[in-house]
Amino acid sequence: MVQRDENSANPAEWTAEEIQAYTRRVIDGLERKPYKLNEPPEDRPVRIYSDGVYDMFHYGHALQLRQAKLSFPSVHLVVGVCRDDVVERHKATRPVMSMTERCEALRHCRWVDEVIPDAPWILTDEFVREWEIDYVAHDDEPYPGIDGTEDVFGFLKKQGKLLPTRRTPGVSxxxxxxxxxxxxxxxxxxxxxxxxxxxxxxxxxxxxxxxxxxx
Structure with a gap:
């Protein structure tokens, strides 16, 4: 199997085997990430969470969810959708689609198993425990918080629960x-x-x- 360059390859071209091989390399520390990634549970489907606005749901969204869903042979993918006014408060504009419309679009995505409306903008340890989340799928760039936090995903990286996914170039x-x-x-x-x-x-x-x- 040819190993692709994660920074240059289009995620649409990755096979399920390549996605899982990449995840395995991250777990084994072969991708030189500045954080660890836990071993997955073996006695049940892996519970992976991804969240966002998902406005005007497009193939870049779908490919990110595909990466999360195919990261392990058996995955239950939970997707959180932020409320309209929460998005407006943080992004200075309301989504084109309402939260109900955005949730419905996600429910019809083949990779999604469960949708959580009114998801929190910033994840907390309590939320992760409540939903029994093994990994949170997101790109691993540091995301500063409005409260001065250097990286809102920092606690997940320390816990080995940040599953890195790659953005699709050319679409947003x-x-x-x-x-x-x-x-x-x-x-x-x-x-x-x-x-x-x-x-x-x-x-x-x-x-x-x-x-x-x-x-």
Whole structure:
């Protein structure tokens, strides 16, 4: 089996065997991570947790969940979804999709076994114990907390519970929103808006007068 470079390979190309081999290398300390990763339980499915906003659910989200689900031969994947107002408080904008819509999109993802609505923005040791989580799947870059914490995943790394997953290059919710705005500015969406009875949103109407909605 050819070993791929985790930093350059597209996660979509990784097979289940390659994902599990990578996880094994992390557990064995062969990936030179500055933290340990525990051995998985052998008498039951491994319980893995991943959380996020998952707005405008796209293939980058799905591939991250796929990595988590395929990290071991038997995995129960639990996914937490943050509430709309919590997202707005931390990201300065509300999601395009409501929490109910985002949860429903995740329930129809083949890799997801269980969805937790109103998940906490910052994980705690108590939450991890309550849901009997063996690993939390996330990329392993340090994430500073608003309270000055150097890395909100630090306690998971110390406990050997941070399962590193890799981001998919070239896709994000922000990037997709940028595409929509760009197409709107060009007027590419005008015919669609007129067809669905939303002519008041057509770009040429917004661009008239003192107020311009062409950002």
């Amino acid at each position: 919710t922000t990037e997709i929103l940028g595409r929509v705005v760009e197409r709107y500015r060009r007027g590419d969406l005008d015919r669609k808006l007129e067809k669905i009875g939303r002519s008041e949103l057509i770009s040429r109407f917004y661009s008239r007068g003192r107020r311009s909605w062409l950002w």
